[in-house]
Amino acid sequence: MTAVVTGAGTGIGAAIARALAAAGHAVAVTDVDLDAATAVAAEVGGRAYRLDVTDPASAEAACAAAVADLGPLRLWVSNAGVSTMARFTEITTDEWDLNMNVNAKGVFLCGQVAARRFIAQGGGGVIVNTASMAGKRGAAPFLAHYVASKFAVVGLTQAMAAELAPNGVRVNCVCPGYVATGMQSRELEWEARLGGTSVEQVRQFYIDDTPLGRLQTAEDVASAVVFLAGDGASFITGEALAVNGGAFMD
Numbered sequence: 001m002t003a004v005v006t007g008a009g010t011g012i013g014a015a016i017a018r019a020l021a022a023a024g025h026a027v028a029v030t031d032v033d034l035d036a037a038t039a040v041a042a043e044v045g046g047r048a049y050r051l052d053v054t055d056p057a058s059a060e061a062a063c064a065a066a067v068a069d070l071g072p073l074r075l076w077v078s079n080a081g082v083s084t085m086a087r088f089t090e091i092t093t094d095e096w097d098l099n100m101n102v103n104a105k106g107v108f109l110c111g112q113v114a115a116r117r118f119i120a121q122g123g124g125g126v127i128v129n130t131a132s133m134a135g136k137r138g139a140a141p142f143l144a145h146y147v148a149s150k151f152a153v154v155g156l157t158q159a160m161a162a163e164l165a166p167n168g169v170r171v172n173c174v175c176p177g178y179v180a181t182g183m184q185s186r187e188l189e190w191e192a193r194l195g196g197t198s199v200e201q202v203r204q205f206y207i208d209d210t211p212l213g214r215l216q217t218a219e220d221v222a223s224a225v226v227f228l229a230g231d232g233a234s235f236i237t238g239e240a241l242a243v244n245g246g247a248f249m250d
Ligand SMILES: NC(=O)c1ccc[n+]([C@@H]2O[C@H](COP(=O)([O-])OP(=O)(O)OC[C@H]3O[C@@H](n4cnc5c(N)ncnc54)[C@H](O)[C@@H]3O)[C@@H](O)[C@H]2O)c1
Pocket: 006, 007, 008, 009, 010, 011, 012, 013, 030, 031, 032, 033, 036, 051, 052, 053, 054, 079, 080, 081, 082, 083, 102, 130, 131, 132, 133, 175, 176, 177, 178, 179, 180, 181, 182, 183, 184
């Protein structure tokens, strides 16, 4: 049974691919960066495919190829995402479009591809989307456009869960906090510059804002995705699961 992971060439997506492979899934490691996906696929014994989540034809082609190579689709993890940082009054329409297209529209387009495949297979299946703590809390500095895109993911997850439940398809999302990845490295630089402080001070703020007292790892998120994908979560759908060391409790 096939598990497709988007944005799996690095960071949280790569950790999800590793964890799913360790849990016995046949993993289709996909990314807009095929070289990055290929390296992770070689590591986990999966197959690599180029998949740009903003392009429905690309998503459909990667899905069809993965099913042909690895077997029927069982799990789709929409993890790919981008971020940029700017003061609200300075956010450009290009930045808005980039964040909304990859983070929100990408989850929509990939969700359609996965759902159509599940229904064509006779029903059943699991979708896990990657939202964010910023999908539940708007007070995230210099990230208004990103916040909007991630609130969209939480709402879309609920709507998809409600509509696809009769087909036996569960849909949930994870809401990570401060995860040490390439995305975070870029955000540390931007936030320090925009806030007139240092990278080290921003990093320390992230840790101080996390009751469990450390930066989050990609593996922390991956283990939650494995749980949501598995039979232990068989009666959980429409949930936005906080995975953030207590950084935001709603
Ligand atoms: N790092 C954090 O602190 C954090 C916190 C909350 C949520 N998230 C979310 O987790 C997800 C993964 O974040 P990360 O920190 O691993 O980011 P990252 O930048 O380290 O990796 C993102 C991956 O997505 C790929 N990607 C970008 N645009 C794509 C597209 N159009 N189609 C397919 N792939 C594309 C990139 O090539 C890259 O491999 C994102 O959705 C992000 O918003 C991250």
